[in-house]
Amino acid sequence: xxxxxxxxxxxxxxxxxxxxxxxxxxxxxxxxxxxxxxxxxxxxxxxxxxxxxxxxxxxxxxxxxxxxxxxxxxxxxxxxxxxxxxxxxxxxxxxxxxxxxxxxxxxxxxxxxxxxxxxxxxxxxxxxxxxxxxxxxxxxxxxxxxxxxxxxxxxxxxxxxxxxxxxxx
Numbered sequence: 001x002x003x004x005x006x007x008x009x010x011x012x013x014x015x016x017x018x019x020x021x022x023x024x025x026x027x028x029x030x031x032x033x034x035x036x037x038x039x040x041x042x043x044x045x046x047x048x049x050x051x052x053x054x055x056x057x058x059x060x061x062x063x064x065x066x067x068x069x070x071x072x073x074x075x076x077x078x079x080x081x082x083x084x085x086x087x088x089x090x091x092x093x094x095x096x097x098x099x100x101x102x103x104x105x106x107x108x109x110x111x112x113x114x115x116x117x118x119x120x121x122x123x124x125x126x127x128x129x130x131x132x133x134x135x136x137x138x139x140x141x142x143x144x145x146x147x148x149x150x151x152x153x154x155x156x157x158x159x160x161x162x163x164x165x166x167x168x169x
Contacts, residue, residue, distance in 0.1 A: 002150045003140045005168055006116075007161035010154040011039040014074045016112035017067070019103045021120045022080040024059030026052055026066075031123040036078060040071035044078055063098030065106045077110055079103045083121030086128065093135055096121055100139035108147045116152040119160065133164045 010018055010032060021032040026048040028037035037044055047068035052059070060066060065081040081099040084092040099120045107115045119136065121127035133153075140151050155161040 001140070001143055001148055003137070003168070004150060004152045005161065005164050006152050006154045007156075007158060008154055009035070009156070010116055010118050011035050011073055013116035013152060013154060015114040015116045015150075015152065016075060017077045017079050017107040017110065017115045018070060018073060018075045019065075019107075019115060019117045019120070020078050020080045021083055021099075021118045021123070021125075022060065024062070024082045026056065026060055026080055032118045036073065040069075040073045040078065043069050043071035048080070063095040063102060065099065065102040067106050067110055075116070077107070077112065079106045079115070081120065083125055083127070086121060086126040093131070096127065096132070096135045097139050100136055101143070104139070104143050104148060104151070111147050113147055114150045114152070115148055116154050118154055119156070119164075122160070123156075129160055129163050130167065133167045137168060 020036045023029045060082050062082045067077045067079050070078050081103045083099050084095040119132050122132035
């Protein structure tokens, strides 16, 4: 699987699946989650509400992933995953890696060949950018899904992109 770093807006990526750094409610929020729901339109929220009513009444657990339509986004699917909130006193890095592993598994199960990831948990959840990049790269480099041939790590801002570029080389 090829790993590509991109500086930009994840909602503009023309891929099979876009990964959403969702909150456990699956009902939208701020950051990447809010942007995906706004740009994708009401179809995403409708499917998220159906998931809450059927399988995830208490919300999507941290580290897990589930797919919906991509609505009006230039993708076929959105894979929603809930990243952990950073803690300086508790190592939650396995949960962060689970987000990438499980999102890749869901995308692979859908038959997606191209997947765009945000830097999960590095926004309002407070994960230090450098470590968030390391955690993502560990999983993406070790992955061996059958359908996914390209994983894009879409980084918001030149500074975050520069950190990721340095760590990826």
